[in-house]
Amino acid sequence: MEDLIMEARAELGLRPGRIFIGGRWMDWDGPRFDQVHPANNRVMTCFADVGERGVDQAVAAARKAFDEGPWPRMPAQDRKRIIQRFIERIYTAEELLAKLQTLDNGIPYTLSLATRVSPKAAADVFDHFAGWIDKINGETYPRFSSTSNMDYMSIREPVGVVGAILAWNAPLIMFALKVGAALACGCTVVVKPSEYANLAVMKMAEILAESELPPGVFNVISGGASTGASLSSHRGVDKISFTGSATTGERILAASGTNMKRLSLELGGKSAAIVFPDVHSIASTANSLMGLCSSFLSGQVCSTPTRALVHRSVFDEFVHHAVLQAQSVKLGDPFDPTTTSAPIISKGQLNRILGYVESGKREGARLVCGGRQPGGTLANGNWMEPALFVDVKREISIFREEIFGPVLCAIPFDREEEAVRMANDSEYGLAGCIYTTDVRRAFRVARAVRSGSIGINGYASVPNAPMGGVKRSGIGREGGWSSIEAFTELKTIDFNMDV
Structure with a gap:
């Protein structure tokens, strides 16, 4: 490499x-x-x-x-x-x-x-x-x-x-x-x-x-x-x-x-994605959200949704597909066309992210996959396998603080109002996503979430639309x-x- x-x-x-x-x-x-x-x-x-x-x-x-x-x-x-x-x-x-x-x-x-x-x-x-x-x-x-x-x-x-x-x-x-x-x-x-x-x-x-x-x-x-x-x-x-x-x-x-x-x-951002059970495909939604954290710049984008709030009825299915996506990434030579993900920008930032992985486990969250440094030909670089956490409580650091790395927290919810409260339970408000086929619910929740921008069934920025945040x-x-x-x-x- x-x-x-x-x-x-x-x-x-x-x-x-x-x-x-x-x-x-x-x-x-x-x-x-x-x-x-x-x-x-x-x-x-x-x-x-x-x-x-x-x-x-x-x-x-x-x-x-x-x-x-x-x-x-x-x-x-x-x-x-x-x-x-x-x-x-x-x-x-x-x-x-x-x-x-x-x-x-x-x-x-x-x-x-x-x-x-x-x-x-x-x-x-x-x-x-x-x-x-x-x-x-x-x-x-x-x-x-x-x-x-x-x-x-x-x-x-x-x-x-x-x-x-x-x-x-x-x-x-x-x-x-x-x-x-x-x-x-x-x-x-x-x-x-x-x-x-x-x-x-x-x-x-x-x-x-x-x-x-x-x-x-x-x-x-x-x-x-x-x-x-x-x-x-x-x-x-x-x-x-x-x-x-x-x-x-x-x-x-x-x-x-x-x-x-x-x-x-x-x-910074600590964006939330709210996934309702009527989405067109749980698999593609999980692939998309885990992919934003694991591929491209490996979660090192301020607008990346790093909190997946998923309706309890489809939560296990979401986690299953998110794990498959995380395990499919290819780390390695950035000039190799099969490489999917970037390294972490510095050793200091890598150690900071690994510290969040340890604190998440220490504070009671369960690490489903990833969160480790690979060895072999990647040992000299700032590489990390993308991590997925479940059993995440709202008061712990990986829920509340910006990690800026390949770490996704998946949290179940039962009611729409509960999901909105969790999404807004942050000092940040840069972006977010809502996944649903119910148009009325999409706009209702989009209005309720406090963020500078919100995507419905996807998220992208373009030159002719404003981008920015509220709160911190x-x-x-x-x-x-x-x-x-x-x-x-x-x-x-x-x-x-x-x-």
């Missing part, structure tokens, strides 16, 4: 990463860090850890480009043409970007190339936001009173300098959602990828750097937690768009008060017109018609 990963590394000629500030690539003269591959913990290359000094330089370039440059004031047609040409370049580099993403986070290459995290999906996001550029408008308002001859209108203006801090699990889509919306609205951007996944983002930056963007409109830096903290607290930044853990989101929220930054925070799952929405609102400020203009 290591040979194929290292062959891909050699084929792509990975070099120490640079940073892009003020329209030019720079070699960093300060500290660096290694990026390792989670499938074998071998070093891929190294990147700059720019810290406060690098953040200051990047923000200064973005600030100058916004305050003095043409981008925020450029005609919509011109801005749109620049981004459209960038989209075509993404298609040209599609296979390369997918390989780099696989070398970032270990997602199987076939999935990196052809799923909702693919380069094509990222191009679709940019295309969607490019379509908004000449449609960002305000409103006019009817005269309110006869005592004054005042007319009113509103316009939307770019929010300013944006700090975009990306998650490691879907770097291409995260880049597109944040950078695409910001550029469409006329903002300038400083991007910081996750320290675990820089390769695909840096290639996207190279492609964008070849476009006709004025210097300083787009900047990309790299680094760890201290670099992210410096960017999120910088007084020259007007908005932070962050995807990641709730704990980090809380720190960003506290730091934003220094200059009242605008925030888009997509944070975040602030704001990404996607569609919601992103345009998030990256603009609304200004009201009053006209005195008597002058």
Whole structure:
């Protein structure tokens, strides 16, 4: 397995990463860090850890480009043409970007190339936001009173300098959602990828750097937690768009008060799927829900339903098929087309997930399958067999806390109201699913579950629909017109018609 990963590394000629500030690539003269591959913990290359000094330089370039440059004031047609040409370049580099993403986070290459995290999906996001550029408008308002001859209108203006801090699990889509919306609205951007996944983002930056963007409109830096903290607290930044853990989101929220930054925070989740006995197929439902935890990114997606609330009359059947699905996954070389699942992103996260497996058993839940580290050729990587728990009480940690790994809890219920109470018994509220063929019940339960989005007989996100959470799952929405609102400020203009 290591040979194929290292062959891909050699084929792509990975070099120490640079940073892009003020329209030019720079070699960093300060500290660096290694990026390792989670499938074998071998070093891929190294990147700059720019810290406060690098953040200051990047923000200064973005600030100058916004305050003095043409981008925020450029005609919509011109801005749109620049981004459209960038989209075509993404298609040209599609296979390369997918390989780099696989070398970032270990997602199987076939999935990196052809799923909702693919380069094509990222191009679709940019295309969607490019379509908004000449449609960002305000409103006019009817005269309110006869005592004054005042007319009113509103316009939307770019929010300013944006700090975009990306998650490691879907770097291409995260880049597109944040950078695409910001550029469409006329903002300038400083991007910081996750320290675990820089390769695909840096290639996207190279492609964008070849476009006709004025210097300083787009900047990309790299680094760890201290670099992210410096960017999120910088007084020259007007908005932070962050995807990641709730704990980090809380720190960003506290730091934003220094200059009242605008925030888009997509944070953690503990999503519930409610399975009613009238579903079309218990087997396919179990395969789908267990598959979201065991395949693809191995449950390392914040919207993944990790609590399956299943009607008691079909509970045993559901568990049977979920076990079969978990046992069917193939862990291994991410460039092997038969591999179904990604490794855990780091040793620290693997140990954290294994700790939850042990705490679940210790607190009385029953482990039906998985929850172990495989040996043999996988021993050097961050691999884990997907786990399924039953006999899960609502007060224990695996029911309540975000694990962010291949662990599914299955809990029976008897009444609809009971299922809704369990689904809402969480400090998170990002997503969820309802499985039923009763349309009235589907909409009734969807309205009752407190989450930012809810799927009925399936779940998927698309560029033109909003995505985000309630409660501890975040602030704001990404996607569609919601992103345009998030990256603009609304200004009201009053006209005195008597002058």
